[in-house]
Amino acid sequence: MELLINIAGGVALLLWGVRMVRTGVTRAFGSGIRRGVSAATRNRFSSFFTGLGVTTILQSSTATALIVGSFGGRRMIAVPAGLALMLGADVGSTIVVQVLAFDVSWMSPVFLFIGVTAFLSSENSRRRAIARFFIGLGLMLLAIKMVMLASVPLREGPTVSLLLAPLQSEPLLAILFAALLTWIAHSSLTVVVLIMTMVSLGVMEIHLAIAMVLGANIGSAITPVAMNWGSDPAARRVPVGNLLMRATGVILTFGFIPWIVPYFADFSVDSAHLIANVHTGFNLVVAIIFLPFVGWVARLVVRILPDRAGPDDVLAPKHLEEESLDTPSVALSAAARETLRMGDTVEYMLSRTMDVLRNGTLDQIKEIEREDDIVDSLHEAVKIYLTKLSRQELDPAESRRVVEILTFTTNLEHIGDIIDKNLLELAAKKLKDGSVFSKDGLEELEALHSDVLANLKLALSIFMTGDARLARRLMEQKVHIRELEQKYSEAHYNRIRDGKTESLNSSSLHLDVLRDLKRINSHITSVAYPILESTGQIAESRLRDE
Incomplete structure (x- = not known):
């Protein structure tokens, strides 16, 4: 024995x-x-x-x-x-x-x-x-x-x-x-x-x-x-x-x-x-x-082994290879590529949101809702993949990158949920009630939406490059979006005070869209925090010293 x-x-x-x-x-x-x-x-x-x-x-x-x-x-x-x-x-x-x-x-x-x-x-x-x-x-x-x-x-x-x-x-x-x-x-x-x-x-x-x-x-x-x-x-x-x-x-x-x-x-x-x-x-x-x-x-x-008939499974990850887990640098690159794919899907959802809020149909709303299933599936796949990777012996830089990717994918998933559960429901409600935005109100929503969409594209670039200059610019945009939201809310209240019928009928809808776009932008700008903290360009707390 x-x-x-x-x-x-x-x-x-x-x-x-x-x-x-x-x-x-x-x-x-x-x-x-x-x-x-x-x-x-x-x-x-x-x-x-x-x-x-x-x-x-x-x-x-x-x-x-x-x-x-x-x-x-x-x-x-x-x-x-x-x-x-x-x-x-x-x-x-x-x-x-x-x-x-x-x-x-x-x-x-x-x-x-x-x-x-x-x-x-x-x-x-x-x-x-x-x-x-x-x-x-x-x-x-x-x-x-x-x-x-x-x-x-x-x-x-x-x-x-x-x-x-x-x-x-x-x-x-x-x-x-x-x-x-x-x-x-x-x-x-x-x-x-x-x-x-x-x-x-x-x-x-x-x-x-x-x-x-x-x-x-x-x-x-x-x-x-x-x-x-x-x-x-x-x-x-x-x-x-x-x-x-x-x-x-x-x-x-x-x-x-x-x-x-x-x-x-x-x-x-x-x-x-x-x-x-x-x-x-x-x-x-x-x-x-x-x-x-x-x-x-x-x-x-x-x-x-002929090719499978039918379209590819859009819910399945395309870059997360199990054999790459033995090479952390390769695995992190694969996870980042899958996160970019997730980001592209969120960008598509956000870009289409204004169309359905303007004059969308139920079919268009359901099409965008299906895209959120892809975001959720990819988020889960990246999370499981990085959890497996974290069991390996990683150096400090690799561990930080794991946290960065997980944080960014979580924020992208939250953005997808806001679009799916909030903005698309508002679009469906607008379609059902027959509400109409005022001309000035619609222009304000489109302007804020355009800025938020541009910030999402900037965030995806920062996620891949880690550029501190771009990260600072994105943080400055957070202040700009907050000021725009306040400015457009006040303008909306002024139109209500002036008795504009469209603004009265769409008031709740209009303010909810402004609020949700600002929430989306907050999730977008989160990618800049670790970069600015590592370069000493951001304070740990906004509280004044006693």
Whole structure:
């Protein structure tokens, strides 16, 4: 029992080390990696080598597949280029296996010392991410040493032989078992390293090990397919195509397992290195076979996964990618883009509001009301996304940006509610009662509405740029809007005093519209507060000192 616990602990530590390496790289260089992937579409060869390079750094073909899948979902990368990139990614994922086939466990304390020292001595998010990368490497090497030491007693006992006997006689079952294990672990690297360890200790027979390596290659291709299962068909095409190519490669290789061993034994240092060479060789052969035919495979997966009929779901977020959460800078950019989309919807609602107040119809009112459903849905999506992001380790600037985005989306949602629950109800009431604004009153409402709409556009620009000069201008507009509201209210009362019939009949309606537009502007100007506070241009309180 103690033996199994030690092995399980070593495997768990290896999985955690792999994750730390991946998250360290994505946090430090995630934006550059994604830009490189999106730019690598000139031809299949540039795509192949980009995939190889990116995955050698990330050490996760699954992570690369998710990035490529997200680009495919937004039509930012063609399916043939994505497939070529994944062929390179599959080869890249074998590079570290080649290194780990040699005894480099002595490097573990070195990497751990470098990583921990760098992590504790810096508050810079990129440096800490690079430190995380070194800690992950150290943990991986330490975990492999743990598994090897814990597995030594297995050579003397019959337990493992009894457990592996069914797999030994049924190589197809061994492939399926390794595929399942890899899918559960979400890491072919971990499974292949475990297989190498068992082979080097003489616990696992070499032919069985090769069958399980083939299974691990299928399992690593299943993971991104499963994780993208509910996505748009365009986002699933590259992962599905990669799975088809790997599965075909396994089928073609399966019958040649007995002939593989003597061929690779000629240039392998030991049995562990032989398994690493088989793993790399398999992915190289698959790449050589399928690289000329990625166009044909692309047409096949497009036929298997055609575009969905009907319009896109307007309530669904378009930029919030789960795989970006490991890279806070990318995730924050995605949340900001979704917030801008939300802002554009609110701007459309506000711009149409004056039309329906002037002479709108019930159909127009209902159309604008439906837009508020989009605002509410996007607000909820951004809030959940940023809540997940906040569980990550963020530096102070990233934490502040999370709060800024959440605050701004909340204010946009409030503006949508004011338009939906107040202004549109006032428009419906005006239509039902047949009320008419006076000529002067309508001009005043249009002038105030125009200024508030201009301020909303300015606020969206400030949200993205953080420009202190524009933020100050927006705050000055808050005073201007308040003065206009007071001025127009007094002018309305003067018209009532003069006995103007239209003003008497529409008095409550007119004043409510003025009040709601001022409330909307208050929510708009909130985006300026954190910027002006950070630059010392605004006091914490308006109260005078006693």
